Amino acid sequence: MLLGPSLLVSAILFSLGVVGVLLRRNAIVIFMCIELMLNAVNLTFVALSQRLGLDGQVFVFFVMTVAAAEAAVGLAIVIAVYRHRDTVNLQNINLLRG
Amino acid sequence: MTELAGSAADRVGLAILLPFLGFLVNGAVAFLRPQAKRLVSVVGVGSVAAAFAVAVAVFLAVLGARPPAPYVHTLWTWIATGDLQVDLALQVDQLSVVMLLVVTGVSSLIHVFSIGYMRDDPGYARYFAYLNLFVAFMVVLVLGASFPVMFIGWEGVGLCSYLLIGFWFEEREKADAGLKAFLVNRIGDFGFLVAMFLIFSHTGTLEFRDVFARAPHALAGGTATAIALFLFMGCVGKSAQIPLYVWLPDAMAGPTPVSALIHAATMVTAGVYLVARCNVLFAMSPTACAVVAGVGALTALFAATIGLKQWDIKKVLAYSTVSQLGYMFVGVGVGAYAAGVFHLVTHAFFKALLFLGAGSVIHVLHRAYHHTHRHADAQDMRNMGGLAAYLPWTSRVMWVATLAIAGIPPLAGFFSKDEILGAAFARGAASPFYYLVWAFGLAAAFLTAFYMARLMLYTFHGPNRTGDLERPHLAEAPWVMTWPLVVLAGLTVLGGALNLPHVGTLHRWLEPVTEASAPYLPTLAPATGVEITLMVLAAAIGVGGIWLATRVLKPAALLTPERAPAETGFAKLLLEKYRVDELYRAVIVRPLVWLARVVLWKGVDAGVIDTAGVNGSAAVARGLGWIGSRLQTGQVGTYVVLFVVGAAAVLAALLRFGKP
Numbered sequence: 001m002l003l004g005p006s007l008l009v010s011a012i013l014f015s016l017g018v019v020g021v022l023l024r025r026n027a028i029v030i031f032m033c034i035e036l037m038l039n040a041v042n043l044t045f046v047a048l049s050q051r052l053g054l055d056g057q058v059f060v061f062f063v064m065t066v067a068a069a070e071a072a073v074g075l076a077i078v079i080a081v082y083r084h085r086d087t088v089n090l091q092n093i094n095l096l097r098g
Numbered sequence: 099m100t101e102l103a104g105s106a107a108d109r110v111g112l113a114i115l116l117p118f119l120g121f122l123v124n125g126a127v128a129f130l131r132p133q134a135k136r137l138v139s140v141v142g143v144g145s146v147a148a149a150f151a152v153a154v155a156v157f158l159a160v161l162g163a164r165p166p167a168p169y170v171h172t173l174w175t176w177i178a179t180g181d182l183q184v185d186l187a188l189q190v191d192q193l194s195v196v197m198l199l200v201v202t203g204v205s206s207l208i209h210v211f212s213i214g215y216m217r218d219d220p221g222y223a224r225y226f227a228y229l230n231l232f233v234a235f236m237v238v239l240v241l242g243a244s245f246p247v248m249f250i251g252w253e254g255v256g257l258c259s260y261l262l263i264g265f266w267f268e269e270r271e272k273a274d275a276g277l278k279a280f281l282v283n284r285i286g287d288f289g290f291l292v293a294m295f296l297i298f299s300h301t302g303t304l305e306f307r308d309v310f311a312r313a314p315h316a317l318a319g320g321t322a323t324a325i326a327l328f329l330f331m332g333c334v335g336k337s338a339q340i341p342l343y344v345w346l347p348d349a350m351a352g353p354t355p356v357s358a359l360i361h362a363a364t365m366v367t368a369g370v371y372l373v374a375r376c377n378v379l380f381a382m383s384p385t386a387c388a389v390v391a392g393v394g395a396l397t398a399l400f401a402a403t404i405g406l407k408q409w410d411i412k413k414v415l416a417y418s419t420v421s422q423l424g425y426m427f428v429g430v431g432v433g434a435y436a437a438g439v440f441h442l443v444t445h446a447f448f449k450a451l452l453f454l455g456a457g458s459v460i461h462v463l464h465r466a467y468h469h470t471h472r473h474a475d476a477q478d479m480r481n482m483g484g485l486a487a488y489l490p491w492t493s494r495v496m497w498v499a500t501l502a503i504a505g506i507p508p509l510a511g512f513f514s515k516d517e518i519l520g521a522a523f524a525r526g527a528a529s530p531f532y533y534l535v536w537a538f539g540l541a542a543a544f545l546t547a548f549y550m551a552r553l554m555l556y557t558f559h560g561p562n563r564t565g566d567l568e569r570p571h572l573a574e575a576p577w578v579m580t581w582p583l584v585v586l587a588g589l590t591v592l593g594g595a596l597n598l599p600h601v602g603t604l605h606r607w608l609e610p611v612t613e614a615s616a617p618y619l620p621t622l623a624p625a626t627g628v629e630i631t632l633m634v635l636a637a638a639i640g641v642g643g644i645w646l647a648t649r650v651l652k653p654a655a656l657l658t659p660e661r662a663p664a665e666t667g668f669a670k671l672l673l674e675k676y677r678v679d680e681l682y683r684a685v686i687v688r689p690l691v692w693l694a695r696v697v698l699w700k701g702v703d704a705g706v707i708d709t710a711g712v713n714g715s716a717a718v719a720r721g722l723g724w725i726g727s728r729l730q731t732g733q734v735g736t737y738v739v740l741f742v743v744g745a746a747a748v749l750a751a752l753l754r755f756g757k758p
Contacts, residue, residue: 018742021738022735022738022739022742025735030734090733090734090735091733091735093732093734094731094732094733095732096730096732097730097731097732097733
């Protein structure tokens with residue numbers, strides 16, 4: 001397998017995720033970008049595991065498990081927020097302002 | 099010294115314990131069953147009489163043993179820290195035994211008198227509780243074997259004095275009088291404390307025995323003077339000398355037996371006792387001696403002049419007490435310690451008698467006004483007059499006391515006062531300053547005779563001014579109040595025998611205590627011719643004062659307070675007590691109150707502590723919180739940006755500085 005291109009793709013995916021989180025306002029989209037970052041990291045784990053042993057692949061399963069749990073909780077929160085405020089635009093959700 | 103061990107002297111602590119138990123019982127009764135007056139009387143008088151019995155037993159033991167050095171009975175170790183070791187120890191020697199006898203003896207009589215005087219007072223149990231507590235503390239004062247133990251008693255009697263002056267605290271001015279006594283005494287106590295610190299830092303101990311043994315080589319001249327003067331500052335407060343005498347006349351707000359016991363016979367003489375006890379420290383410093391004698395002489399004369407013009411019978415006696423205390427300080431100041439203590443003892447007899455007699459008069463007048471529901475001043479001599487016909491016994495015994503205080507031979511006051519004046523005169527040969535002291539004392543003796551004769555004439559002679567409705571109710575006080583007077587009158591007559599000239603029983607008795615100071619003092623033995631001249635002069639002065647009073651004063655022309663014309667000129671100044679209270683108010687009290695209110699309260703407390711300290715620190719915290727809250731925008735985007743920047747910074751730092 002090609003390590004360099006794999007890591008490059010992973011870095012591009014991660015950067016896309018970061019930029020998405022930074023720039024987008026919709027909670028669902030930001031959530032998807034976070035998932036994108038997690039999967040970029042997964043890709044890195046898998047790519048590097050060919051050099052450094054199977055630990056990375058094992059870790060991927062953990063990340064996927066956590067991501068699944070996070071998706072369940074996160075989406076539930078988004079739905080709850082939407083029910084209360086009729087929007088999921090994060091610019092309008094600023095109750096914690098000091 | 100060994101002979102006293104195992105004798106009654108070992109049980110001298112009972113003289114403290116018994117009145118203290120009396121205090122506990124009476125205090126409990128005051129809370130639980132305030133009407134149980136019979137129980138209170140038995141416990142109150144019984145405990146003090148038992149203490150007197152203990153005192154007599156101890157006296158007999160000392161009389162038998164004649165200890166050359168004080169016998170110290172240690173109860174337990176009180177303070178043990180570093181170099182300081184203070185035992186709760188009681189000292190039995192010739193001086194403390196004399197004081198013990200006087201304190202418990204006079205206290206017993208006054209307790210008996212109080213049964214009659216306070217009979218109808220709702221605070222009967224509380225009164226006896228305080229009075230018992232006072233006796234306990236007073237005995238601690240005279241028996242303490244070290245400065246701190248004495249200080250317990252010193253402060254304790256001050257507390258009881260405060261409680262009893264303000265006994266009728268529902269009346270504002272009486273509560274204030276108690277407060278005044280307490281506060282003025284604080285100034286003196288400060289001096290006592292400083293003296294204790296100085297003594298400890300220079301001699302390394304606070305036990306009387308050790309201090310006096312080490313003092314001659316441990317204290318340089320200046321230090322000895324400083325210690326003596328600070329001690330004297332304590333005496334000035336407690337014994338009401340210039341400039342701190344102002345509390346004693348106000349202390350007359352308390353019940354009259356209290357005035358007799360605390361503010362005439364015992365507590366106020368504690369200062370004289372302290373000087374006599376520390377005679378070495380004072381004798382080592384000629385300056386201190388001169389100050390003590392000078393202040394005493396000045397006070398004796400000054401207070402006597404105020405006494406000339408007072409209308410309140412108790413105020414006259416109060417200024418008389420201040421004046422007589424001045425005499426005692428002249429005595430101990432010139433180094434005639436036995437003479438000072440002698441006058442203390444005789445004064446305890448005749449002044450207690452005078453106060454109790456005045457109490458009896460006030461009691462009778464008060465009772466008469468109570469019958470007719472008239473509100474007149476039962477203490478104003480202008481409401482009295484001619485009472486000799488109604489209170490024959492009181493009148494007789496008070497005349498005895500008056501002649502004694504005026505220095506008429508052969509009554510007790512003549513011998514004690516004469517001895518003090520003689521000693522002052524004798525010391526004048528060495529330093530002429532003491533001639534002035536003597537002259538002041540002589541002048542005061544004349545005034546004493548005059549104002550006491552005035553008191554007697556206005557109270558007991560001439561026409562009665564009490565009121566036509568009240569007159570039928572005037573009758574001698576109950577028996578329980580008169581017999582203590584008769585006993586005291588007997589002591590007043592015979593007291594002079596304690597220390598007759600050239601016999602000097604008391605003088606020789608006290609020698610083991612006073613001999614340590616003898617090397618520092620000139621011998622005080624005037625030539626016999628001079629001595630006799632002085633005696634005749636003193637007696638003539640006393641007679642002259644009384645004679646002048648009978649010639650000048652017209653009891654028949656006296657008007658009741660409502661109709662009396664206002665005084666003018668010097669008489670007004672005397673009536674207003676030289677306006678010393680007003681002066682103190684203007685010079686000390688008001689600046690202090692101003693300092694407290696404007697500077698300390700409005701400035702330091704409200705300004706610095708509240709504004710800068712309390713509210714300032716709160717404002718700083720709030721400001722920091724506000725700055726922190728600016729970071730909390732509530733925008734997830736902002737947080738993410740900060741998070742990313744932070745993560746990037748950490749990453750960069752790891753790459754730059756982290757180990758490979």
